[in-house]
Amino acid sequence: MSASAIFLQLLQNVLVLLAAPLLLGWINQCRAWLQNRNGAGMLQPYRNLLKLFHKDAVLAHNASQLFRTTPYILFACMWLAAALVPVLATDLPLSPAVDVIALVGIFALARVFISLAAMDIGTAFGSLGARREMLVGFLAEPALLMVLFTASTISQSTSLITIVETLAHKQFVLYPSMTFAAVAFVMVLLAENARVPVDNPSTHLELTMIHEAMVLEYSARHLALVEWASALKLLAYMAIGIALFIPYGIAEAGNWNALPAAIALLTFKLLLAGAGLAFIETISAKMRIFRVPEFMGTAFLLAVLGLLTHFLLET
Amino acid sequence: MFASLGVSPINVILGVTVFWLLLGLGGLALQDNRIITRVIFPVGAIGSLILATAALGGLSGVDTAVLPIGLPDLPFHLRIDSLSAFFLLLLGASSIGITLFSAGYFGRMAVQELGLLCLEYHIFLASMTLVFLADDAYMFMVAWEAMALSSYFLVTTDHDQPEVRRAGFLYLLIAHVGAIAILMGFGVMQGGHGDYTFDTMRHGHLSAYWASITFFLALFGFGAKAGILPMHAWLPEAHPAAPSPVSALLSGIMLKTAIYGILRVSFDLLDIQIWWWGVVALTLGLFTALFGVIFAAVQVDMKRLLAYSSIENIGIILVGIGLTIIFHASGKEALAALSLTASLYHSINHAFMKGLLFLGTGSILHATGERHLGKLGGLIHKMPNLALFMLIGTLALAGLPPLNGFVSEWLMLQAFLLSPGLTQAYINMLVPIAAAALVLTAALAGFVMVKFYGVIFLGQPRDAGLAVVHDAGIWERIGMLCMVAGCIALGIFPTFVILHLDFVAEMLVHNSLGTSAVHSGWLMLTPIAAERASYSPLILLLIIVSGVVLTMLAVKKFYHGRLRRGPAWDCGFPEQGARMQDTAEGFGQPIRQIFEWFMGVVRKMPSPFDLHPHYHAEVHDRLWNIFYAPIKRANEAIGNQIGKLQHGRIHVYLLYSFITLLALLAFIE
Structure with missing residues (x-):
């Protein structure tokens, strides 16, 4: 493990932390533009976080220690997840400790904790949100894993670094398996990050909310951490998508000269992905909660199809 | 020693x-x-x-x-x-x-x-x-x-x-x-x-024919014990x-x-293994696992829920055994060792995590006298020690890193992922589908465990009697602490465990993960090769803990730290009784909805004119009707027929003896 690798890891740790709210701001801004609004500006998430960090925290009378600790655990998990995905360079020293299956495990860990915290106060909305979140979660997790398995079987490895290195060196052709996987992945991304059409991040309408219902009882610093963690999660998912489907231009191990170009290219990819997400959210309507299993089932089937296609056509 | x-x-x-x-x-x-x-x-x-x-x-x-x-x-x-x-x-x-x-x-x-x-x-x-x-x-x-x-x-x-x-x-x-x-x-x-x-x-x-008969007799016989x-x-x-x-x-x-x-x-008594045994075991294991976890999700009795979860885990272990047989019969010894290790690992994990949770239900039962999830709730305030132990057991059973349940699932999935290259083409196709089903099971297990823990320990107490419960006693706590220690040790130090499992793998499939598993030192678990897959629970735990501590310190430094207690917000709804929370039935409702075709659900709907409407849904095991009920009916019918022979009159019985004697004599002649 070289010093430069450690520096890269630290750089990515800090970058994802700072860039995550910006990405959220960019998506919201794009959405505003697409909806013919002026929007609050790309820096609005930072202002929101700052505002929340200044407020007095209010805890429900029967909130337990679990409720108070969860935002920190959530934040740490998402930070770790976002920092692990090799998008800037391929020699991140932390990456070998966590492969793609463990990465999904970290997402699951965070989801279980936030669901438990939502049930902790014992309000109607909290447990409703927890139930729905776990529903979406157990449908999305297999789909996500199948997408990752497709990439793993192509590169004969579940290590993120190996996957990215293998895929980045492939010729730019459309693999049928990866195409299926990409569609499934976008669907999972929408569901897991509480975006339209599965959930709406800006709703507080009782009957439809999922993620917001879970975090209703959080305020001030706790809410700030939860929001920041959500932004980190979105960034982590986008990073996984970029690493799997468009890894081209990543800086190889030890290649320092490629780093500025890699950062610029990554920024461009993220901006593009954010705009795409805003576009999808603008053109689709939120679906009923009962339709979510069908939506996620489709994603799961597409991912399995992708894996089967790989075995049928590409080996 | x-x-x-x-x-x-x-x-x-x-x-x-x-x-x-x-x-x-x-x-x-x-x-x-x-x-x-x-x-x-x-x-x-x-x-x-x-x-x-x-x-x-x-x-x-x-x-x-x-x-x-x-x-x-x-x-x-x-x-x-x-x-x-x-x-x-x-x-x-x-x-x-x-x-x-x-x-x-x-x-x-x-x-x-x-x-x-x-x-x-x-x-x-x-x-x-x-x-x-x-x-x-x-x-x-x-x-x-x-x-x-x-x-x-x-x-x-x-x-x-x-x-x-x-x-x-x-x-x-x-x-x-x-x-x-x-x-x-x-x-x-x-x-x-x-x-x-x-x-x-x-x-x-044994010939392949007799060996197959033996294998399926054993699978049936031992399967009856394993559920x-x-x-x-x-x-x-x-x-x-x-x-x-x-x-x-x-x-x-x-x-x-x-x-x-x-x-x-x-693997020991039979000297041949045939690949399609493995396919049968794998399929059976997957069905068992899915069945167990789906039924666990709709249970309202905490011990029944855990019992169904045991069925699920036995299914997962059987999947590993099936995979081992397939690999072993196709001569892929290294992969056979991997899947066997995963199975054995899951066996010992399950002993600790399920043992811990069952012990915990004992303490709950003891404190509250209640097994029904609908009458529990909010126990984290009254039983903080137990709540902590059970949280660890819950996370372990949900298969979350860095605890032990995750390690065996991780190994199992690695075995699935490395399977391509089998000689039978259609097994190659089967394996990804099996992996998908296994992943679905694991994800559903998370749902089940959130329900289990959330309904028992979190929220408001659903029963007035819960206000006076006491935490687990000292012996109970020591006992559970042993199990918790097992869960954590098995989760954090997998390389040491695998070193010991290698003896078994060596004996049964003549191969082991051996040196490759600890190639990068004891810190990294690398079952095949470092560039193929690696996982380090200790590093993972350290990063998460340091992340939590770092965030807490930073928040403490930059934040004024004021905190108020108030009533819950809940979108401003004034009424917030314990009955407003999800019940166990309510939490399982999505599963009941999605998998309704899988289980028999009997519903009693109230009519619009009921003054005291009652909604009642009961979940039934369809397999009972398919497998057990016919046997029961046949048994009764045969019993009735045999009953006709018995009249209670001595001369009729003497006649039976006489006929038997004659028949035997004729037979000997």
């Missing part, structure tokens, strides 16, 4: 067995509840510790002994090899905590005839030990039956309740149907020699009926005797 003292592991283990039997008899003779709970159970736990240490020493070698008891010309043969030593280790290590917990649990729980229970408990432990030690079919069956009977009596401890008696009977019945199949399997394997030692069977050569579909019906009845420490023994250890049996027969 014992080798240096000049004592072989097998003698130590036999000594522990005898010691346990004496303890049980002592408990029966003394009939003193204080001595039984304060002395006998804790001393029995020391026996478990010695057993575990001896088994650890026995992992690397083979040791045999012949006991001069048994039938004339048929002494008991004993043998300890890597496979039995591993399962003995599982038994010893996980029963330490369970027995210590029992010391507290039975001390505070009013049990009639505690002396008898103490005897049954120790016979149960001893007979399971002998099952693992047996080296001939005769001794194996004796130990197997002793295990079945002692556990039957333990299950029916509260035999004044009719449903407990019913559960016990169902258990005994299915256990014996299974035992008959096992016996027939041994009958086939001895191959006409009349010699029932395992040694003869090992050297016998593999469709012989699972007893499991969700018997586990909740038993006292909680006994449930922990049943689920944590006894189900593994069946896994041991399947492994012993298919």
Whole structure:
């Protein structure tokens, strides 16, 4: 493990932390533009976080220690997840400790904790949100894993670094398996990050909310951490998508000269992905909660199809 | 450790067995509840510790002994090899905590005839030990039956309740149907020699046809004990009926005797393995796992929920065994070793995590007297220690990193991912689908565990009686702490565990993860090669913990730290009673909705004119109607026909005897 690798890891740790709210701001801004609004500006998430960090925290009378600790655990998990995905360079020293299956495990860990915290106060909305979140979660997790398995079987490895290195060196052709996987992945991304059409991040309408219902009882610093963690999660998912489907231009191990170009290219990819997400959210309507299993089932089937296609056509 | 003292592991283990039997008899003779709970159970736990240490020493070698008891010309043969030593280790290590917990649990729980229970408990432990030690079919069956009977009596401890008696009977019945199949399997394997030692069977050569028959007899017979579909019906009845420490023994250890049996027969006693056995086992395992987890999600009784979850975990273990057979039969020894290791790892994980959760339900039951999830809630405030232990068990069972449940699932998925390249093309296609089903099971397990923990420990108490409950007692806490330590150690230090599992893999499939697993030092788990897959739970844990600490420090530094307590917000709804929360039924509703086709749901809807409307939904096991009900009906019909022969008049019976005599005479002629 070289010093430069450690520096890269630290750089990515800090970058994802700072860039995550910006990405959220960019998506919201794009959405505003697409909806013919002026929007609050790309820096609005930072202002929101700052505002929340200044407020007095209010805890429900029967909130337990679990409720108070969860935002920190959530934040740490998402930070770790976002920092692990090799998008800037391929020699991140932390990456070998966590492969793609463990990465999904970290997402699951965070989801279980936030669901438990939502049930902790014992309000109607909290447990409703927890139930729905776990529903979406157990449908999305297999789909996500199948997408990752497709990439793993192509590169004969579940290590993120190996996957990215293998895929980045492939010729730019459309693999049928990866195409299926990409569609499934976008669907999972929408569901897991509480975006339209599965959930709406800006709703507080009782009957439809999922993620917001879970975090209703959080305020001030706790809410700030939860929001920041959500932004980190979105960034982590986008990073996984970029690493799997468009890894081209990543800086190889030890290649320092490629780093500025890699950062610029990554920024461009993220901006593009954010705009795409805003576009999808603008053109689709939120679906009923009962339709979510069908939506996620489709994603799961597409991912399995992708894996089967790989075995049928590409080996 | 014992080798240096000049004592072989097998003698130590036999000594522990005898010691346990004496303890049980002592408990029966003394009939003193204080001595039984304060002395006998804790001393029995020391026996478990010695057993575990001896088994650890026995992992690397083979040791045999012949006991001069048994039938004339048929002494008991004993043998300890890597496979039995591993399962003995599982038994010893996980029963330490369970027995210590029992010391507290039975001390505070009013049990009639505690002396008898103490005897049954120790016979149960001893007979399971002998099952693992047996080296001939005769001794194996004796130990197997002793295990079945002692556990039957333990299950029916509260035999004044009719449903407990019913559960016990169902258990005994299915256990014996299974035992008959096992016996027939041994009958086939001895191959006409009349010699029932395992040694003869090992050297016998069965044709593929007879070997297949033996394998399926064993799968059926041991499957009945393990709760593999469709012989699972007893499991969700018997586990909740038993006292909680006994449930922990049943689920944590006894189900593994069946896994041991399947492994012993298919990899040790049979000298050939055929790939399609593995396909059958894999499919059966997947169905069992999915069935278990889906039904666990809709349960409202906390112990039934855990029992269904046990079915799920046994299914996952069977998936690993099936995969091992496929790989082994296709000559992929390294992959066979990987999937076998995953199976064994999951077995020992399950012993600890399910043991822990069952023990926890014991403490809850003890504090509240309530098994129904709908009457619990908010226990985290009243039972903080228990809540912490159970949280760890819950996370482990949900298969989350960095705890132990994740490690075995990770290994299992690695085995699936590395499978391409099998000779049979359609198995190559089957494997991704199987992996998908396994992943779905694992994800659903997360749902189940959130429901389990959330409804019991979080939220507001759903019953007024919960305001006065007390935390678990000191012995109970020590017992659970042992299990928690097991869960954490197995989760954080997988490379050490795998080093020991390698002996078993080496013995059964002649290959092991061996040096490659620890190639990058003990920190990284790399089952095949570092660039293919690596995982380090310790680093993961350290990063998350340091992330949490760092965030907390930063927030503390930059934040004024003011905190107020107030009523819950809940979108401003004024009414916030305990009845506003999700019930267990409500939490399981999405699963009931999605998998309705999978289970029989009977609904009673209120009509619009009901003054006191009641909504009632009941979930039924369709397999009961498919498999069990026809057998029950046929049995009754045959019974009725046979009943016609009996008139109660002596001359009719004399006539029967006369006809029989004539028939026999004619036959001899």
